[in-house]
Ligand SMILES: Nc1ncnc2c1ncn2[C@@H]1O[C@H](COP(=O)(O)OP(=O)(O)OP(=O)(O)O)[C@@H](O)[C@H]1O
């Protein structure tokens with residue numbers, strides 16, 4: 001990469017369950033990074049309930065991605081909204097992009113290219129809670145995918161389901177033979193006829209039919225490093241669940257998950273949302289704000305130490 | 310991406326091949342809490358049979374790695390695998406116990422009981438396994454030998470009441486690099502069982 005070529009890092013925030021805190025975290029991490037002096041763009045791509053503007057205390061935006069899609073504005077950057085926070089801009093309406101039903105894949109690719117060329121240091125994308133194929137694709141194509149989990153069985157179950165879908169989709173894109181692809185499709189169904197219940201069993205079956213594709217799977221597993229934030233932590237024992245999830249992923253998927261950090265359950269979060277003032281601005285001394293700040297600085301450092309991830 | 314059967318004992322416990330005993334103990338405690346039937350972190354992932362396999366592998370890895378002679382012969386017979394895994398690990402960034410410690414140092418949170426607790430006797434066993442002399446613990450913690458012995462013997466009749474004992478237990482646990490809360494909890498149960506103080 002040359003010097004003047006711009007190095008922007010795209011983080012996607014998704015997985016987990018509705019209400020796990022993805023939008024709260026996206027907004028507040030974005031603000032922290034902008035306070036550290038970086039240019040940041042938040043992209044709201046939640047299919048169901050785009051609401052990042054509310055977290056920022058803004059009215060529903062009048063310009064959005066569809067203005068660019070419908071060619072009402074010439075450049076994607078013209079669809080960005082100033083948030084009132086220095087260095088921080090917002091792009092809404094990205095759900096149109098993910099909505100597989102009406103976005104053709106050629107258009108989607110073009111949009112992704114436009115997003116990648118936006119002038120910024122960080123782009124944070126709130127993917128919302130679903131695991132539609134285009135959501136998975138976005139998660140996989142970003143520099144880093146972040147899962148937000150709360151220490152509850154429902155949230156953990158959904159997270160593993162999301163992770164499995166994303167992982168298998170990644171494997172599917174990597175293998176070349178049709179037979180391996182269709183085995184992976186079959187493995188997505190938990191009650192499949194081939195009896196594949198885990199990634200290891202999938203690998204075993206693929207190895208039987210195509211050694212080259214089996215090697216690709218091993219390679220993909222070794223380079224897939226999703227990130228985890230544990231939110232709404234209420235005890236020290238809860239914090240350790242993050243490390244346990246990392247170990248469980250290693251044993252089940254054979255992948256190395258990064259535990260980025262945890263955020264404590266804090267009444268101040270709800271209070272700040274009701275006031276429509278971002279927590280790290282409204283009450284930066286609160287415990288949850290301190291946790292968010294720590295994670296943001298970790299993200300900034302991980303990128304500095306390992307540009308392009 | 311290696312199946313359980315293909316992983317070395319070091320990979321099973323997620324420690325580096327040159328891990329010391331304290332580190333292995335911590336990793337083992339962590340693995341036991343993680344791969345436990347009631348553990349939240351594995352919810353919906355493994356079948357009962359897979360869990361039994363994982364648990365058995367963890368116990369076996371711990372048994373061998375904590376025993377000097379067994380570990381040496383294991384290292385010899387698996388040298389080719391262990392070397393390779395250590396090189397892989399360098400790239401993949403292994404789980405470091407120091408990383409766990411620093412991340413867990415959020416002190417303002419209320420504490421809950423972990424699955425595993427320590428008491429005097431298990432503490433003594435562990436200390437001996439780690440090859441740490443009680444005198445060294447006494448020197449580090451500034452607790453006199455007699456009190457340390459009473460703690461290890463679980464001699465509740467001669468030990469001070471829990472309120473005073475807590476500080477000693479904390480210091481002792483720290484000297485062995487253990488979570489102090491787990492020792493305090495274990496001792497608390499001990500007092501309750503004996504219906505004392
Ligand atoms: N650390 C926290 N402490 C206390 N409350 C929290 C915390 N994080 C999130 N919440 C609460 O959870 C609610 C949901 O958060 P948020 O809207 O960010 O979730 P989400 O994952 O974006 O949900 P959805 O999938 O529906 O978009 C918030 O209204 C907030 O009150």
Ligand SMILES: [Mg+2]
Nearest residue numbers: 022023046128
């Ligand atoms: Mg949301």
